[in-house]
Amino acid sequence: MYQDFAKVYDHLMPSEMYNDWMEYTEQVVGDVSLHKVLDLGCGSGDFLQLVESTGAVTMGVDISPEMLKLAAHKVKADLYLQSMLDLTGLPTASLVTSFCDSVCYLTQPDDWLTLFQAVHDFLPNQGWFLFDVHSLGTLANFDDFMYRDQLEDGTDLIWESEVVEEVNRLKVHHHLTIYQPIETKEHEEAHFEKKKEHHIEVTYSMDQIEMMLKQAGFNQVNVTSDFGQEVASDSSERLFFACRKG
Numbered sequence: 544m545y546q547d548f549a550k551v552y553d554h555l556m557p558s559e560m561y562n563d564w565m566e567y568t569e570q571v572v573g574d575v576s577l578h579k580v581l582d583l584g585c586g587s588g589d590f591l592q593l594v595e596s597t598g599a600v601t602m603g604v605d606i607s608p609e610m611l612k613l614a615a616h617k618v619k620a621d622l623y624l625q626s627m628l629d630l631t632g633l634p635t636a637s638l639v640t641s642f643c644d645s646v647c648y649l650t651q652p653d654d655w656l657t658l659f660q661a662v663h664d665f666l667p668n669q670g671w672f673l674f675d676v677h678s679l680g681t682l683a684n685f686d687d688f689m690y691r692d693q694l695e696d697g698t699d700l701i702w703e704s705e706v707v708e709e710v711n712r713l714k715v716h717h718h719l720t721i722y723q724p725i726e727t728k729e730h731e732e733a734h735f736e737k738k739k740e741h742h743i744e745v746t747y748s749m750d751q752i753e754m755m756l757k758q759a760g761f762n763q764v765n766v767t768s769d770f771g772q773e774v775a776s777d778s779s780e781r782l783f784f785a786c787r788k789g
Contacts, residue, residue: 554598557590564675566591567770571785575599578638583627583662583674584645588614594640595619602636619745628657628663630665637667641674644781647682647744650714655747659759668789672761677746678768680778682713683707697724699735705778711751749777756786 553730576598584590585603594601601620604627605611611622624632627641628649639662649655662672686706693699699722707714719742722735747755749766756764764786768779771781775782 560643561589561593563770564590564640567595568638568640568673568785569655570771571673571757571765572578572638575638578671579635580638580640581630581634581636581665582620583639583641583658584643584648585614585620585622586610587647587713588617588620588638589738590640591618591620592640604630605632609658612673621693626653628662633665635665637668637670639666639672643678644675644744646674646676647746648742650743650745655752656755656759659756659761663760666788668785670788672786672788673784675781675783676752678775678777678779678782679713679746679748680748681780682715682744685715685717697733698722712745712747714743714745717744749775750783752782752784759788761788763789 551582559680565597573744575594579602582594583602583604584694585605586589586607588603591601591614595618601618602626603611603614603618603620603622604623604625605731606624606626607678611624620759621634624699636757636775646655646658647660666672674704683706687700688704690702691700701720703718706717707716717773721738721740723738725734725736753764753766764784767774767776767783767785770783771783773779
């Protein structure tokens with residue numbers, strides 16, 4: 544997961560989106576500096592950078608060692624290489640976040656409920672869990688998707704996707720082909736190393752997600768779209784969930 548792709552991830556992610564996630568977080572919880580923050584699926588650490596700028600104490604969890612290496616150069620946060628499905632042993636935090644559809648990478652049938660239960664058990668009373676996921680409509684639009692890009696260092700990325708309908712959910716397969724330039728002597732013909740990665744994302748209907756959150760113990764759940772600015776539906780681009788324990 545996110546091995547060679549980690550090297551091109553920051554190039555693909557618009558920096559302004561992290562500002563939008565930060566504004567959404569402040570809109571929901573107020574002064575972020577009053578919280579100790581755990582970011583699940585923290586990736587290369589850009590969101591944690593913004594959280595740290597408020598003075599908040601931060602932690603990050605990610606399953607990709609390559610991503611955590613990038614994050615370690617950006618943040619002072621304690622970083623943990625582990626699955627977000629098991630939070631036992633981590634220091635306590637009053638705010639848990641997971642943005643940029645990280646939850647969608649949990650693909651086993653019981654994974655989402657397991658995550659929601661783990662976060663609920665981890666949080667203190669009145670603690671917050673904020674996350675976003677792709678809607679059914681957004682995932683459906685990935686069918687026959689193709690994207691190509693070239694980085695400044697000459698790396699080529701080809702991204703192709705296909706959608707599979709399953710019972711009660713949608714699944715998308717992302718096929719990534721990365722051509723990384725190999726250093727050659729001056730005037731020699733350019734050579735590239737070909738790398739392939741296969742990523743899978745899933746999502747559920749808004750009602751199903753709310754049901755799982757309530758089953759996990761979250762009785763206060765607010766669902767919006769467009770970083771908290773619009774009413775949510777299964778055709779929204781992203782679904783934003785603000786959940787409070789207690």
